[in-house]
Each structure stands twice: as structure tokens, then as C-alpha cells.
Amino acid sequence: MSTAATGSPTTQAAPPDPRRWWALAVIALAQLMVVLDGTIVNIALPDAQRELGISDVDRQWVVTAYALAFGGLLLLGGRIADYWGRKRTFVVGMAGFAIASAVGGLAQTGFELYAARALQGVFGALLAPASLALLTVTFTEGRERAKAFGVYGAIAGGGAAIGLVLGGVLTEYADWRWCLLVNIPVAAIAVAAAIPLVSESKAHGDTRYDVPGAVVVTAGLVALVYGFTKAGEEAYGWSSAVSLGFIAAGVVLLAVFVVIEKRSNHPLLPLRIPLHPSRGGTYIASLLAGAGLLGALLFLTFYFQIVLGYSPIKSGIASLPLTAAVLATAGFATAMMTRTGPKPLMAAGGLVAASGMAVLSQIGVESAYATHVLPGLVLIGIGLGLLFVPLSNVALVGVEEHDAGAASALINATQQVGGAVGTALLSSFYSSSVTSYLESHAPSPALQFEAFVHGYSTAFWWGAAILALAAAVVLALVRVTKEELPTDAVVHVG
Template identity: 70%
Template sequence: MPGSISTAPEAPRAQAPATPHPRRWLVLAVIAISQLMVVLDATIVNIALPEAQADLGISDADRQWVVTAYTLTFGGLLLLGGRIADYWGRKRTFLVGMVGFALASAVGGLATTGELLFAARALQGAFGALLAPAALALLTVLFTEPKERAKAFAVYGAIAGGGSAVGLVLGGVLTQYIDWRWCLLVNIPIAAVALFAAIPLVPESRAHGDTRYDIPGAVVVTAGLVSLVYGFTRAAEDGWDASATIGFIAAGVVLLAAFVVIELRSSHPLLPLRILLDRNRGGAYLASTLIGAGLFGAFLFLTFYFQQTLGYTPVEAGLASLPITVGVLISAGAASQLLPRVGAKPLMVAGAALAAAAMLALTQIDVDSSFVAHLLPAQVVLGLGLGFTFVPLSSLALVGVPEHDAGAASATLNATQQIGGSLGTALLNTFFTSAVTAYLAGRIPGPTTVAQATIHGYSVAFAWGAALILVAGLATMLLIKVRKEDLATGAVHMG
């Protein structure tokens, strides 16, 4: 699930304290609460989206902004957030991120227009890009003994993995029995509990030395990604050959090229390009981006298919999405055991093949598809593919990385997942909208025709998602050359 992809950030650069902090386990509980809030927000909003769209009058072309506004700012600002946490102070950044996330959630929960909801989601992503790096950096500083650190990361990872499942069910309950707005407003009490506990418990720490930030890089890369996504959205409404579509996509490409130039010339780059130029890491980041692109959009369409086509209640839709999480948990555990024995490449190729096969199975849905016979096995296989893919990616991200680049390398992997998800959600939503429009052209409109057009749109979106995942598998086969002996197993914790 989107929420099961953890938000591992910039690692701290300061030397860890010699003696363990006496209240470190209480601090872990506080950090776990904050992580739960961030993870919940990915899946809980997905379940609420159909009702939010209807309530606020959001068009089919624009509804993807509820997802992409969050993932774009989160992914685009994640590396900068890690550096801010290191130099400005990890506790201070953690508290500011927590308060900002809660306030943004309040704005979203009280939104009266789609545009206000999109803006609130973008703010959530920006503050999440402060909160998540600060949380993980605090864990790394506080838990210095290897066995204790492993336990702390296990708790953090369990929250990341299980939180998405909780979000699916909680989102359904809140949407069905209270109001979709509470899927955002629920963050306020969670943040309040964590905030009041963090103030007396969490110690401050920061890295020393040069504290310059690559602000131009962060602004340009985020603007470039937003321009690309907006161009994809315009394509859904105006067509791919419209001047606005071409203009925004071209502007996005130019801005991303400018970002590369900025990083090459910056003395303190947001993303040191040497991290990307290694064949194995570059292949891992490319695969991560493509898989994120294929999957995030698919989750969006499954939610709408369950609720709007099959007529599931929000609670039923949340429960119906759980098989993906089950598949992830099964294969992630198996992949952790298999990785040292078979290496990353075979697992990632097998994972991509499984996930793509599941997506192709979803292209065969109809207005009355059986959950048990069709949707359940397809989702379990999709989850299995995800687990086999993401676990090796976490190891590949750090292959051959010098210690001072480890945080940036880990954060880059997570940023690529979010950015890929942003671009993929916008792109697949455009393909869906265009397919529906094309299907309806020349046909007599009516409930049955509209329902069949919608199914056709879902099938087209799932097919493109499968294609993106297959390209990720191909990139893995061609680019990943690392041997299993070279993998730094256990060096990276993705959750």
C-alpha cells in the first residue's frame, strides 16, 4: 500500500551520545505515534476520497490532486527536511512538523472547496517532510547499542507496515459512521497526544558544522514535478496536443533539467548526483519510481471501484483492500530471509512479475466481479509482489555508499517512491478519464453505458500500471549487477 512505504529520511550526521538516554523507550513510543499519524494519512484518505469528491464537487480529472498534492510536496521536500532536522535541531523540527501537520489536517477537514483541500494536503506533505526525517533521526541518535537499535527500528517498521491496514479500516469507519472529514481531523488528537508527550521527553540534538541548505534545488525540483503533474491533468481535460498540456509538461522537464544543473554546481547539494550515478543504486531508484507510479494510481482506482461500482460501504471497501497488506507482510518476511541467499535481483524481478500479473488480472474486472474468486487473489498476489520488491530495494539503496552519503541515499529511495506515485497517479488518472470519454463517444448515454465506460477506464489504468511495473522489472534485469555478497544486509531500515 502507499502507506506501507516508509519515509526513511536523512540520517543524522552528529556523533551519537556515549551513554544511552534514560527515557529513550518512552521517546520511542512518542515517535511511534507520530509515525502512525503519517502512515494513516496515506490510506485513510483514499477510502474517504469518493465521498470527499462528491461533497466538494471535485472533477474526475482533478481528484488525483488529493493524493498527489501530498506525495509531491512530501517527496520533493524530504531531503531538505532531513538536513533541516540535522542542523536546526531534531526535536524542534519534530515539534514544528507535528504542529504543522495537525493544523494542515484541520484545514483539510474543514475545507469547503476542492482547491482548499488540495492546498491542505500539500501543506501536510510539506510538514510531513519535516516530521518524518526528524523522527527517524532521533531514533538513530537515541538508540546507539546495535541490539536496542534493531528493536527500535522493528517497532518503527511495524507501525509503518501495520499502520496502512489500520488506516484502511479506520477510514472506512469514520467515513461511514461520522463524516469523511474526520479522516483528516483525526490527526489533531493524535498529534496533541504526541506533542504534549514529546515536549518533556524528547531531548534536543543537532549536527554541527556547515548548515547551508540547498533551497534553490528544493524549490526547483518541487516546481518541476508540480508542473509535470499539472500537465498530465490538463491532458485529461484538453488532450495531449493542447498548448497548455504541452507547455506545462515542457516547463516541468526544463525545471527538472535545471535542478540537475543546480545540484552539479552546489557546494551542498540537496541530492549529490554521485549517489545516482552508481549503476546499482541508479537502477534501484529507477525501479522504485516506476513501481510507485504503477501502484499508487491502482490503489486509487480500486477504492472507487469498490465503492462506486460494486456498491461497497466505506467500511467494506477498507476491509476489501486488506488482502494487499496481508500479501506484503507475507512476502516481506520471506524476502528478508531469502535476500542474503539469492540476492536482490532475482527477488525484485520475481516481485515485479507478480505485481504486473496481478495488475493484468485486475484489467478483467466487470460491473459485478466476484471478490472471492477474482479480487481477493489478485490483491494478495499484488501484495506478494510488493514485498518481494521493496525489501531488496532498501538494501540496494546503500550498496557502496560512503557513510556521509548514507542518509541522503536512503532518503532518495523513499523520495522516488513518493514522486513516482505522484506522477503515476496523475498519469493513470488521465488515461482513465480519456478512456471513459472515448468509450462514451458515439454511444447513447445511460446508466449501463456509463458503468461500462467506467469499467473500461479502470481496465486501461490497470493495464498502464502493469506496463510501468514491467518496465521496472526490465530495468532491474538490465541495470542491477550487484552480487548477494555485496549487499549490506540490515544496513537500511525502510519499515
């Protein structure tokens, strides 16, 4: 790996943007909104289901419609940001996300809510890669970039838990609709601030769109996520023709996408981005971390509300130690990354988070929060803080500015697809575990709760295994050292 500054002397000596820290605040606000929306609706879902008359079978589409559109369109969104302009894409994504949120907040039927959530996913697929690409091209000095990525990584790791708290507050003290409508003022502030504070940038040279690649990869990701979602439903399962058919179709389409990208002169995802060993390992670790994290939050919410009888807001507050641990650890990880290099932090983060999952797997029907839940949450938060901060940095090391949007989109896509696949996997393990427990135990007043907890415990154990696998991938593939982290004004790594 070599590091070389390129470009004219004038470009190389250009001073940093004096508005860059204000721009970071705007980008962080937008990223927080996108991350929050992945979980804020979960708390509101029971109320929305009752008011709109949504069946138990169809309620999962409130979550899945967003995941399908977001995960399926992220790579295309990254290329649009590169070619059309990252600031312009950022502003359009924010405005569109607000409009989609208004449609969802005012929905009168279940179908309207599903459509609004899908539309949120479409604009989120523009917004998320544009945000990270702007961060990459705005902060070019090594230490400043590390701090900026520390903020971004903390939001990526802790924002989901904040969404649970905010969702509980809005649902309990206002109305479930505000879990969507709250995005409107946030987006308005971000758009108004972005126009004067964020500098425009775009890729130069070959900026033609890879239409065949965009169609095939979008179809492949949607098919894969849809197949895994169906596999996690009791009505279908892993052996159904629908589940296996969509998963197989997704795999085939993604293989075709690789062939298209190898032959294309203007690929949607240049294969040099994921085939770099360290970056490739980071993307795999990102997928696995997304799977383990979202699965944990989902079943932890069920445990709080169904078994422990917590209210929505109490359930959200009970998750706060995880967020606090992520935020506290992110600062430490940012400072240590230039001393130890990213690999030790990432590997340790995966193992610490896995140990936290293992602690949660020991819960019971009568377990105390302080002794059985809190330690696990803190360990998971520490682990995610150590993992996500260097992960965001390594995933973009050596990426040319021309490819910043595509590389940024790939980070978000791996986390989103990982979350959808992980939720389906853990839901399947949970369901089979509950069923076997009920069949093997004599009826009793507490049997149902005991079966639920047994299922949660099984899911947490699998979550621990997934996070431990992420650590193993980091140890095997990531080779970036502290000396190889960007330190110059303009950095290209070969």
C-alpha cells in the same frame, strides 16, 4: 564497494541506544500517519465535496495540493533534517502536521481544505525524511537494521490500504472531517513519546544550505507533478499547452538542478547518492512502484463503490487482504534478505505484483470478489512486501551519516512523484479507454458500467507493465549482495 568503520575507537565501540526499539515504535507511528494521509481522504472526498460545495473540476485539488507540496519539498526537508537536527525536525513536522490537519478538519470552504492539505504536505516533507534518517542512524547493527527496515517497509507498502479502511470507518460512522482530525491525537502521542525516547543527531562539517538548488528542484518537481496531473484531466489532456508546458518546464528545471548540484560545494542532493548504480536503480524502482501501487488503489476503489456498489467501509475492508499480504511477506523478506541478498527479492516482488495487476485486469461487471479480485490483491501484497523491505535498505546502503536525510528524502520523493505521475498516466489511459468503448458499442442498460470496467481493466494492465518495468530496472542496475549489506556498528561504503 568497500566497507570500513571510521571514527574514534570510543565512537566505534559505543553501545547501541537502549531506547532504540521504543524509538522505532514512535518513528513507525509517524510514518504510518504520513502514508495513511495519502489515501484516507480518498474515501471521504465525496462527502467533503457535497458539504463544502466543491465542483467536480476542483475536487482533485484535495489530493493534488498535498502531493504538490509533499513531493516538491521533500529534498529540502531532508537537508533541513540533516543540518537542523533530525529529532527536532521530526517533532516540528509532527506538530505542524497536526495543526494543518486541524485546519482541514474544521474547513468551511473548499479553498480552506486545499490550503490545509498543502500545509500537510509541507510538514510531511519535513517529517518523512527525518523519520527514515532517524531510523538509519539509530539502528547501526546489520540484523537489527534489517528488522527495523522490515517494519518501515511494511508500513510503506500496506499503510495506503489501511488508510482506505480507516477512511471508510470514519466517514461512515463519524464524519468525513475525522479523516483529518484523527491525526491530532496520533501526532500528540508521537511528539510526547519522541521527546524522551528519540535521540538527536545531525550532520557535521559543511552544513550550509544550497538555496539555489532548493528553489530550482522544488519548482521543477512541482511543475512536473502539476503538468502530469493536468494531463490526466479530461479538460486538458496530454496534447494541451498547459500540460506539455509544465512538464517541459519541470524537465528543464530538474536538468538545471543537476548542473547546480555538480558545481555546488554544499549540494542539496549530492549526486554521489543517486549516481551510485545500485542506489540509482533502487530510486527508479521506487518511482515505478509508487506509480503502479497508487494507480491500482485508486481504480480499485472506484470499482468497489461504483460498479459493485460497496459502502465506504466495505470498500476499505475489501482492500485488507492486500495489507495483510504485505505485512506477512515483509517478515519473510526481512529474514531472507541476509541470505539471498536484496536483488532477487526486489525483482521477484516487482514481477509478482505485476502478475497481481494482470489478474485484476480480468474483472467484469458481474465478477465475484473471491475469484477475481481477492487473488489479485494477495499477489500484489506479496509482491510489494518483497519489494519495499529491501528497497528501503538498499537505497541507503553506503550513504554517509552526513547525507542520511537527503537520501531518505529521495526515497519518499520518488514514491510521491511516482504516485502522482502514475495516477495521471493511468487516469489518462482510463478516460480514453472508456470513451472509445462507449463510441464503439451500441447503447444498452449496462453500457456505462461495462465502459467503466473496461477502463479499469486498461489501467490495471498498464499498472502491471509499470511494475514489471520496476523489476527489469532492479535486474539491470542493482548490484548489492548479501555480503555488502551493513553488518558493522559504523558503516561507510565507498
